[in-house]
Amino acid sequence: xxxxxxxxxxxxxxxxxxxxxxxxxxxxxxxxxxxxxxxxxxxxxxxxxxxxxxxxxxxxxxxxxxxxxxxxxxxxxxxxxxxxxxxxxxxxxxxxxxxxxxxxxxxxxxxxxxxxxxxxxxxxxxxxxxxxxxxxxxxxxxxxxxxxxxxxxxxxxxxxxxxxxxxxxxxxxxxxxxxxxxxxxxxxxxxxxxxxxxxxxxxxxxxxxxxxxxxxxxxxxxxxxxxxxxxxxxxxxxxxxxxxxxxxxxxxxxxxxxxxxxxxxxxxxx
Numbered sequence: 001x002x003x004x005x006x007x008x009x010x011x012x013x014x015x016x017x018x019x020x021x022x023x024x025x026x027x028x029x030x031x032x033x034x035x036x037x038x039x040x041x042x043x044x045x046x047x048x049x050x051x052x053x054x055x056x057x058x059x060x061x062x063x064x065x066x067x068x069x070x071x072x073x074x075x076x077x078x079x080x081x082x083x084x085x086x087x088x089x090x091x092x093x094x095x096x097x098x099x100x101x102x103x104x105x106x107x108x109x110x111x112x113x114x115x116x117x118x119x120x121x122x123x124x125x126x127x128x129x130x131x132x133x134x135x136x137x138x139x140x141x142x143x144x145x146x147x148x149x150x151x152x153x154x155x156x157x158x159x160x161x162x163x164x165x166x167x168x169x170x171x172x173x174x175x176x177x178x179x180x181x182x183x184x185x186x187x188x189x190x191x192x193x194x195x196x197x198x199x200x201x202x203x204x205x206x207x208x209x210x211x212x213x214x215x216x217x218x219x220x221x222x223x224x225x226x227x228x229x230x231x232x233x234x235x236x237x238x239x240x241x242x243x244x245x246x247x248x249x250x251x252x253x254x255x256x257x258x259x260x261x262x263x264x265x266x267x268x269x270x
Contacts, residue, residue, distance in 0.1 A: 005112045008267060009149050012159030013177065014122035017199045019079045020251075021159060021237045022117050023069035026091055028260050033093065039270060040094040044114070062089040073251045076242060082119035090116040095270050113268045115157075120146050129180035130173060147184060155193040155267045156185070162198040166214055175219055182225035194230040195263040201234055202241045203249070208234065233263045 012018030026043075033041035043066070045058040066089075069079035082089075095111045120142055127135035128143035135143065150156060158181075165174055185192060198211050212232050216223045239256030241249040 005114060006154040006268075007152065008113055008115045008155040008157065009153040010115055010117040010157045010159075011120075011146075011150075012199075013125060013161065013174075015164070016159045016161040017237070018117070018159040019069065019082055019119065020073065021197070021199055021235060022089070023066045023079060024073070024237045024255075024257060025260050025264070026066050027070055028257065029093065029264065030091075032261065038095060042092050042094075044090045044092055046088065046090070062091060065089055073238075073255070076250045076253060078251070088116055088118040090114060093264075093268060093270075095268070111268070113154075115264075116149075118146070118149070125177060129184065130177035147188070150185060150192075151188040153189065153192060155195070157195045157197060157263055157267065159197050159199050161200050162208075162211060163200045163203045165198075166209060166211065171218075175222060178219060178222035179225060182222050182227075186225050186227055190227055191229070192227055193267055194227050195233060195267050196230060197233045197235050197263055199235055199237070201236050202238050231263075231266055233259060233266075235259050235263070 010018065010022055030041040033039040043060065043063040046061045047058055065082070072079055091114075093113045093115065095113075121139065123135060123139045124142035124146055127139050128146055164170070185194065201208055211234070215232075236256075236258035237260065238251055239254075239258060240252045242252050243249050
């Protein structure tokens, strides 16, 4: 292991449940790091530019955002809508070797990973990889920003809404988007590590499909462009959902997450 800083991107199609998973995963990971001598977890401040004055200030929006998301989930409410994609949310995870509670051999046994989450609008995905109307200049800029981050990332966590992907009405649109996304990855950053995360599995009520087989068969064009270093994950951030009489779903009273840290453990190695 070398003394390096690696950058990882947390990305998901619109309405894929990425905010719920990101917030719960971050809190869970922080709790694990706080009980472990060889890991350190820190939320990073975000630089925000005042549009009127041009002044740059640092704000702890990530920790505030995570705290608010967790508070709402515990009250059986979904997280609020995220801020615009430019601000983003991020944290760093540091892995090191210790002896007598002190870091040692940091030249060889030290690794810092920065995980960033930017909530791009659906139109940006369409402009970058999918189908849609002629994008505005603002949407084109968001699309280029997304592709630039993918190109420069060491790893990518891709969140997919399994319910929409396999039970939804826009299968053709998902096929086009994923095919072009995976092709972009293969052409611009073929050595990237790609964690493909099937989310919202609570909606299947224990009757999950063999999603990997379905992706390979029904999304064969997209599957063909997958980078070599990829892995699929089945994630249950909530463990279950509460369904109201009108069919609306909400977080359960008691969370029972499953496989929360498997993607980041595989990606970063700890």
